Amino acid sequence: MPTEPNEPLDSPEALERRLRWIGATRYHSLHPFHKLLHGGKLNKGQVQAWALNRYYYQSTIPLKDAVVLSRFRDRQIRLEWRHRIEDHDGSFDSEGGIERWLQLTDGLGLDRAYVESTDGILAATRFAVDAYVHFVRDKTPLEAVASSLTELFAPNLHEERIAGMLQHYDFISPAVMTYFKRRLDQAPRDAEFALNYVMEHARTPAERQAVCGALTFKTDCLWVQQDALYHAYVTGMIPAGAFRPEAA
Amino acid sequence: MPTEPNEPLDSPEALERRLRWIGATRYHSLHPFHKLLHGGKLNKGQVQAWALNRYYYQSTIPLKDAVVLSRFRDRQIRLEWRHRIEDHDGSFDSEGGIERWLQLTDGLGLDRAYVESTDGILAATRFAVDAYVHFVRDKTPLEAVASSLTELFAPNLHEERIAGMLQHYDFISPAVMTYFKRRLDQAPRDAEFALNYVMEHARTPAERQAVCGALTFKTDCLWVQQDALYHAYVTGMIPAGAFRPEAA
Numbered sequence: 349m350p351t352e353p354n355e356p357l358d359s360p361e362a363l364e365r366r367l368r369w370i371g372a373t374r375y376h377s378l379h380p381f382h383k384l385l386h387g388g389k390l391n392k393g394q395v396q397a398w399a400l401n402r403y404y405y406q407s408t409i410p411l412k413d414a415v416v417l418s419r420f421r422d423r424q425i426r427l428e429w430r431h432r433i434e435d436h437d438g439s440f441d442s443e444g445g446i447e448r449w450l451q452l453t454d455g456l457g458l459d460r461a462y463v464e465s466t467d468g469i470l471a472a473t474r475f476a477v478d479a480y481v482h483f484v485r486d487k488t489p490l491e492a493v494a495s496s497l498t499e500l501f502a503p504n505l506h507e508e509r510i511a512g513m514l515q516h517y518d519f520i521s522p523a524v525m526t527y528f529k530r531r532l533d534q535a536p537r538d539a540e541f542a543l544n545y546v547m548e549h550a551r552t553p554a555e556r557q558a559v560c561g562a563l564t565f566k567t568d569c570l571w572v573q574q575d576a577l578y579h580a581y582v583t584g585m586i587p588a589g590a591f592r593p594e595a596a
Numbered sequence: 597m598p599t600e601p602n603e604p605l606d607s608p609e610a611l612e613r614r615l616r617w618i619g620a621t622r623y624h625s626l627h628p629f630h631k632l633l634h635g636g637k638l639n640k641g642q643v644q645a646w647a648l649n650r651y652y653y654q655s656t657i658p659l660k661d662a663v664v665l666s667r668f669r670d671r672q673i674r675l676e677w678r679h680r681i682e683d684h685d686g687s688f689d690s691e692g693g694i695e696r697w698l699q700l701t702d703g704l705g706l707d708r709a710y711v712e713s714t715d716g717i718l719a720a721t722r723f724a725v726d727a728y729v730h731f732v733r734d735k736t737p738l739e740a741v742a743s744s745l746t747e748l749f750a751p752n753l754h755e756e757r758i759a760g761m762l763q764h765y766d767f768i769s770p771a772v773m774t775y776f777k778r779r780l781d782q783a784p785r786d787a788e789f790a791l792n793y794v795m796e797h798a799r800t801p802a803e804r805q806a807v808c809g810a811l812t813f814k815t816d817c818l819w820v821q822q823d824a825l826y827h828a829y830v831t832g833m834i835p836a837g838a839f840r841p842e843a844a
Contacts, residue, residue, distance in 0.1 A: 374836050471816035472823065475723040482730055564837075568719035571835055575720065576820075579827040587819055588622050589812075 357556035360547035366560050367543070371501040374567035377508070379574035381582065386508055388516025390582075392456070393593020395517065397581045399453050400591055401473045401573065404466050406449045406527075408477045410436045412484055416496075419489040428541055435534050448527035455524030468591035472576035476569045483565060490555065494546050494562035498570060499539035503532055605804035608795035614808050615791070619749040622815035625756070627822035629830065634756050636764025640704070641841020643765065645829045647701045648839055649721045649821065652714050654697045654775075656725045658684045660732055664744075667737040676789055683782050696775035703772030716839035720824035724817045731813060738803060742794050742810035746818060747787035751780055 357363055376382060384390050385398060413432040420426050438444025453463045462468060484492035506528040513520045550556045580586045581593075605611055624630060632638050633646060661680040668674050686692025701711045710716060732740035754776040761768045798804045828834045829841075 380833065472720055472724070472820045475727040475817075475820060476720070478727060478730070479723040482726070568835075568837075569723075572720045572723060572824075575824065575827050575833065575835065578833070579823050579831070583827070583831055585628065585823065585826070587816075587823065589816075 357553045357560070360550075363547060363550060363556040363559060364543065366556075367497060367500070367546075367563055370560060370563050370567065371498070374564065374571065375498060375501040375505070376567065376570040376574050377501065377505040379571060379578075381574040381578045382505070382509075384582065386512030386516075388512065391593075392517075392519050394577075394581045395519070396453075396456050396458055396593055397591055398577055399449075399456055400458060400463055401469045401577060403449055403453060403463050404469045404473050405477050405573065406436070407446050407464075407466075408481060409445075412481050415481060415484045416489075416492045419484070419492055425545075432538060445527055445530065448530065452524045452527060455521065456519065468589075470576045470580055470590050471587065473573050476572040476576075480566065480569050483562075487562065488558065490546065490549055491558055491562040493542050494550075494559040495566040496542045497539065497546070497563045498566050499535045500543065502535045502539075506531055506535075605801045605808070608798075611795060611798060611804045611807060612791065614804075615745060615748070615794075615811055618808060618811050618815065619746070622812065622819065623746060623749045623753070624815065624818040624822050625749065625753040627819060627826075629822040629826045630753070630757075632830065634760030634764075636760065639841075640765075640767055642829045643767075644701075644704050644706055644841055645839055646825055647697075647704055648706060648711055649717050649825060651697055651701060651711050652717045652721050653725050653821065654684070655694050655712075655714075656729060658694075660729050663729060663732045664737075664740045667732070667740055673793075680786060693775055693778065696778065700772045700775060703769065704767065716837075718824045718828055718838050719835065721821050724820040724824075728814065728817050731810070735810065736806065738794065738797055739806055739810040741790050742798075742807040743814040744790045745787065745794070745811045746814050747783045748791065750783045750787075754779055754783075 353366065353369055355362055355365065357366060381398075385395065390398075410433045413429060413436075417426050417429045417433070420429070434444065436445040438447055450460060450463065454460060466474075480495065483495055487495075510525050510528050514522065514525065546559045550559045580590060586592055601614065601617060603610055603613065605614060629646075633643065638646075658681045661677060661684075665674050665677045665681070668677070682692065684693040686695055698708060698711065702708060714722075728743065731743055735743075758773050758776050762770065762773065794807045798807045828838060834840055
């Protein structure tokens with residue numbers, strides 16, 4: 349891994365450069381599990397394990413965003429942030445991101461009630477995702493916003509994922525990849541707001557460092573989830589209580 | 597893994613049997629990383645990684661116990677629980693468990709300031725340990741007490757560890773194993789109190805099930821830490837920012 353740049357964080361532009369450097373060196377697009385996933389190197393059971401665990405992350409995002417929203421007395425920011433909850437939860441008469449994720453797990457042949465119970469996820473997934481919720485509750489509102497900045501790097505990953513999974517897996521159809529296609533539009537808008545927010549509101553080098561720390565924390569949350577999937581389902585050390593793919 | 601017994605949890609004795617079954621099937625004494633550690637199969641860098649990461653757990657225990665203490669208005673329970681903080685923190689003129697752990701990391705050649713900074717620990721260690729603190733804050737006081745019940749199974753593990761590490765590693769001396777020797781006396785007293793507490797205060801099958809859930813959660817906390825060590829330092833996938841042993 350490259351050494352951290354020693355450019356001082358004395359301007360919003362220096363902050364943006366550092367944030368993009370963190371993404372380029374730590375975002376989970378770099379993780380070996382994703383290389384296997386997108387390169388067609390996993391079997392269906394391993395892809396099921398990925399989708400099952402990731403459901404816990406997806407279904408926790410609106411809870412996380414509700415906590416972020418609760419940190420702001422500024423109505424304008426609440427109005428801006430609220431659509432994130434809507435993106436994931438949908439409305440009474442329209443689907444959201446969680447429903448689209450369940451279309452993926454349906455397509456993979458997982459029982460919907462089992463997925464929604466989250467009974468079979470890895471404990472490491474639960475701890476990493478819950479850490480994200482605790483972070484946005486316990487840290488400053490600035491850090492809570494900053495921890496969402498991994499969205500800056502998501503569209504490239506999602507494009508690679510859509511193309512790679514459709515090409516390599518006969519059990520993946522365009523319909524079940526709808527979640528990722530929708531995020532190609534949603535993530536850039538969210539990321540732009542959060543980036544502008546931290547560039548404007550982090551006014552000292554220490555505050556900019558805290559913003560970088562929040563993004564680093566978030567990349568850790570995502571990386572730990574990939575590490576746990578790799579250890580359980582590639583190395584093959586599945587812990588007690590976790591999902592076991594049926595013998596292929 | 598054996599199937600969970602279907603004996604109903606309709607008595608304190610049935611609860612105790614189930615708790616001991618959880619320990620026998622899920623306690624981290626069963627983890628492959630511990631087999632390697634105690635069997636002399638790790639190199640010094642891997643043992644350093646274990647001690648460095650475990651320091652975060654050790655140094656968080658008094659924080660966890662302070663949160664547990666804060667959940668009880670009953671002074672008698674606070675008096676009983678307080679010695680756990682003293683066991684780890686010591687007094688102004690006597691060492692405690694954290695100091696004894698630092699004697700171990702000193703003996704392994706790790707810089708004390710680096711260990712205390714916790715900068716080099718695995719993110720998965722941090723998430724798992726922090727999850728324990730959040731658990732005792734957010735769950736019922738009964739579950740908070742129950743989550744300490746892994747102490748029931750610690751003495752056997754510590755005896756195996758002391759004997760195995762002294763036998764196999766020339767960089768381990770009796771002096772640096774003092775932490776574990778002291779815990780052979782401390783853990784049984786603590787475990788006995790907590791076991792009696794949950795047997796008396798869990799009065800319905802649902803409350804007994806919650807006690808079992810708390811112990812299962814805690815075994816997950818410990819198991820995830822071993823999984824992360826194995827993945828990073830045995831499989832060799834060390835994440836960005838984590839401790840890297842010097843080339844042997």
